[in-house]
Amino acid sequence: MKYLHKGAQSQERLDALLSFGKSTSEDIKAALSDYLVRGISKTNAATLNGVQGPNFTRALKRLEVCCR
Numbered sequence: 001m002k003y004l005h006k007g008a009q010s011q012e013r014l015d016a017l018l019s020f021g022k023s024t025s026e027d028i029k030a031a032l033s034d035y036l037v038r039g040i041s042k043t044n045a046a047t048l049n050g051v052q053g054p055n056f057t058r059a060l061k062r063l064e065v066c067c068r
Contacts, residue, residue, distance in 0.1 A: 002064065003067040003068065004036055004063060004067060006035060006036065006041075006042075007035075007036070007039025008036070009036040010037065011033060011037050014036055014037055017063055017066055017067065018032070018063070020066050021062055021066050022062065027050055027051050028049070028055065028056065028059045030049045031045045031046050031048070031049040031056050031059075032045075032056075032063065034048060035056075042056065042060075
């Protein structure tokens with residue numbers, strides 16, 4: 001079950017979730033923010049921030065595990 005949805009998180013909640021997990025690069029944090037806070041598509045969020053798709057997906061899955 002997915003707990004994190006496109007555009008449904010506040011920046012404060014995302015920052016809190018990121019603080020619990022492994023350290024993440026600023027580019028990936030920005031891409032996650034674009035997707036989870038601003039509601040930009042996964043592909044566009046990764047591209048806008050210079051992140052490769054698989055790296056973005058891995059970070060998002062890791063964040064989902066933190067939410068459970």
